Amino acid sequence: MEKLWGGRFQKQTHQLVDAFTSSIAFDQELALVDIAGSRAHVNMLAAAGIISDEDRTILRDGLDQLAAKAAAGEIAWDTSHEDIHMNVEYHLTKLVGPVGGRLHTARSRNDQVALDMHLYTREAVDMVMEKIRVVQKALVAVAENHIDTVLPGYTHLQRAQPVSLAHHLLAYAWMLQRDWERFRDGRARVNICPLGAGALAGTTFPIDRRHTAAELGFDDVYANSMDAVSDRDFVIEFLAAASILIMHMSRLSEELVLWSSEEFHFIELDDAFCTGSSIMPQKKNPDVAELLRGKTGRVYGHLLAVLTVLKGLPMTYNKDMQEDKEGLFDTVKTLSGALDLLAPMLETMRVNGQAMEKAVAEDYACAVDLADYLVRQGMPFREAHGIVGRLVFHCIKEGCYLHQLPLSTYQEHSELFGEDLYQCIEPKAAVQNRVSEGSTGREALRQQLDRLKEKMG
Ligand code: ARG
Numbered sequence: 001m002e003k004l005w006g007g008r009f010q011k012q013t014h015q016l017v018d019a020f021t022s023s024i025a026f027d028q029e030l031a032l033v034d035i036a037g038s039r040a041h042v043n044m045l046a047a048a049g050i051i052s053d054e055d056r057t058i059l060r061d062g063l064d065q066l067a068a069k070a071a072a073g074e075i076a077w078d079t080s081h082e083d084i085h086m087n088v089e090y091h092l093t094k095l096v097g098p099v100g101g102r103l104h105t106a107r108s109r110n111d112q113v114a115l116d117m118h119l120y121t122r123e124a125v126d127m128v129m130e131k132i133r134v135v136q137k138a139l140v141a142v143a144e145n146h147i148d149t150v151l152p153g154y155t156h157l158q159r160a161q162p163v164s165l166a167h168h169l170l171a172y173a174w175m176l177q178r179d180w181e182r183f184r185d186g187r188a189r190v191n192i193c194p195l196g197a198g199a200l201a202g203t204t205f206p207i208d209r210r211h212t213a214a215e216l217g218f219d220d221v222y223a224n225s226m227d228a229v230s231d232r233d234f235v236i237e238f239l240a241a242a243s244i245l246i247m248h249m250s251r252l253s254e255e256l257v258l259w260s261s262e263e264f265h266f267i268e269l270d271d272a273f274c275t276g277s278s279i280m281p282q283k284k285n286p287d288v289a290e291l292l293r294g295k296t297g298r299v300y301g302h303l304l305a306v307l308t309v310l311k312g313l314p315m316t317y318n319k320d321m322q323e324d325k326e327g328l329f330d331t332v333k334t335l336s337g338a339l340d341l342l343a344p345m346l347e348t349m350r351v352n353g354q355a356m357e358k359a360v361a362e363d364y365a366c367a368v369d370l371a372d373y374l375v376r377q378g379m380p381f382r383e384a385h386g387i388v389g390r391l392v393f394h395c396i397k398e399g400c401y402l403h404q405l406p407l408s409t410y411q412e413h414s415e416l417f418g419e420d421l422y423q424c425i426e427p428k429a430a431v432q433n434r435v436s437e438g439s440t441g442r443e444a445l446r447q448q449l450d451r452l453k454e455k456m457g
Contacts, residue, residue, distance in 0.1 A: 004086050023322050024077050024078070024083055026329065027322075032067060035067045036067070037216065040195075040211075041103070042103065045105060049206075055099050059103055075087075078090065084116075085113065085116075089104060110197070110229040111197040114229050117234075118190055121190045122187065122191055125183050125187045128245070129183050131339035132176050138342070138344075138346045139173040141347065142169055142349075143166035146165040146166050147166045148442075150360055151163065151168065151360060152356075159359065161430070162427040166449075167439075167448075170448060170449070172252050174452065175248040176245075176248060179241065182245075183241050188219070190234045193216060193221045194229060195209065196209035196225075199317070201226070202225045230321075235306055236310070238328065239302055239306060242303070243296075249292055249342060250292060254289075256269065256289040260286050266351070267351055269284075269345065273286075273289075273348065274288070288341055298331075298334060299331050303327075365430075366424070366426075370391070371384040371387075373417075373421050374416055391413055394409070407419060
């Protein structure tokens with residue numbers, strides 16, 4: 001078939017070249033934003049007197065018909081037209097006749113594809129931000145049900161100090177808050193319109209770039225036409241924010257996997273979010289959480305891929321940039337699927353508060369509270385640390401826990417110990433005694449929840 005740019009050529013391209021350079025197999029994902037961009041372009045061309053109102057009506061009606069068909073999946077994208085832009089022009093021309101050939105006036109595929117990528121990424125940012133909120137709300141809901149559920153907080157994956165389960169879960173809600181803000185901040189740089197840059201140098205036609213930008217909901221237009229067609233920073237920023245987001249989701253998933261193991265037994269994931277084994281009839285595996293953890297690899301990979309594609313490119317558009325698409329599309333689908341699953345998985349998990357309490361009780365998690373007790377009696381912290389350390393060593397030797405030692409043993413180590421020490425090593429009390437801002441105590445938790453909810457709007 002005759003190429004849209006065939007005029008200068010004496011020969012057909014080699015069929016291997018067509019297969020290698022074609023992007024229609026994946027950039028058809030851009031069909032609707034491409035058509036929306038063309039629609040705004042046509043309106044602007046008419047408003048600026050570059051095409052007639054009559055032609056505008058024909059072109060716009062044709063584009064609207066194409067959009068409806070594309071949305072319904074009714075267009076057979078033709079591999080003999082290398083990309084979505086050429087396909088749309090080809091199908092439009094088939095529909096409306098030679099007027100279709102006016103569509104590309106004062107435009108290049110370079111500013112067109114940049115526009116499509118901005119529109120696609122903007123939609124993706126909005127989708128991700130909305131879905132982050134849903135997961136945050138699920139975390140807050142579970143947290144609010146478990147303000148008084150106590151479990152060991154860990155450092156080095158060793159039991160460290162008792163915390164409220166709400167506090168633990170809200171740590172993830174805050175990570176997601178930063179993710180949400182990162183996408184929002186990046187959106188400002190996505191929402192700038194490159195259309196009108198032409199191939200790289202602008203155009204001889206009296207176009208009105210602000211007209212198209214406003215119609216498409218952009219906040220501004222690129223000030224430099226060369227920057228406009230060669231910039232993919234917004235894609236990289238999206239992939240970077242996506243990488244951090246999926247890293248957070250992966251960490252949460254890792255906790256769910258650990259906690260649902262027999263060894264921890266802190267939670268049970270709902271059957272609906274687990275799968276079985278083909279050989280071991282007893283198994284119930286946390287596959288969703290595992291796979292979510294595993295999906296980080298591809299997202300990081302996409303970020304690295306686009307960074308690498310861009311790193312050596314001279315000004316301005318280079319065909320290399322076609323490689324910005326599949327990774328972005330895959331990232332958007334991966335994030336969407338992962339975010340959709342997290343909320344219901346959290347909302348349906350069963351929390352085994354007893355196992356959590358047992359883990360705190362059969363431990364030395366309140367050793368700091370004991371040292372703080374001595375400090376309140378006037379002892380320097382370092383000295384208190386030493387005494388409690390020796391008490392813990394004594395317990396380990398005797399095979400018991402701190403709350404099981406008689407007062408006389410305590411007093412052998414320090415005269416400052418009194419009967420009231422037992423209250424401060426009771427795990428629930430130890431949690432409630434944490435009064436500092438941002439801590440796990442009930443009052444501090446209330447304030448934290450208020451702060452988070454205010455941010456979440
Ligand atoms: N398919 C191309 C891409 O995705 C569109 C732009 C092509 N421009 C060009 N001058 N060959 O980057």
